[in-house]
Amino acid sequence: QQQVKQSPQSLIVQKGGISIINCAYENTAFDYFPWYQQFPGKGPALLIAIRPDVSEKKEGRFTISFNKSAKQFSLHIMDSQPGDSATYFCASTGAGGTSYGKLTFGQGTILTVHP
């Protein structure tokens, strides 16, 4: 079974700090790696996504770092704010085979940013 392993399960940071969440995947056919942010009682919202032809993508305070050879990618949240407190899911998907049309999610990280 193709998996995406996400760590840590929970993370507490102080306001202004850097939050780092890591994911590792197994399926080399994966070619799209989105991160979703989910607040309690809401649906997941796309935060940022990357394809394996680049090693880093930055959007505002959010950066994805991608290491294709290690099959790992991570989310960095700079200057973390209390409003960033949410559950974050990494995901992977790709065309072809059993992964076609299916997002494989990590188990999620509950981020708490203290004021």
Place this chain on the structure above:
Amino acid sequence: DTEVTQTPKHLVMGMTNKKSLKCEQHMGHRAMYWYKQKAKKPPELMFVYSYEKLSINESVPSRFSPECPNSSLLNLHLHALQPEDSALYLCASSSGLAALGDTQYFGPGTRLTVL
């Protein structure tokens, strides 16, 4: 506009009831998805429709019956559910142009409680 709408927001039903969940998108997307999400877990894929045809059924029990009346609408018909089916039901859509694995946009979900 990347909005996916879902109705109702909350639903309580008995095990003998028949109810339906509705999802709508006006982004011109041709792929639509149903997910089930339990508390503190990632979304689990149930069904995928591509160009109004059922493409993926993740071995979902027959008490869940999907329907795609047109390219903008997706329904999930519920019948004889069990208490363990209580969860947040999420609808998502994606362009479906290049591959089914492209960006999926989620709705806010329907919180279902089965008594």
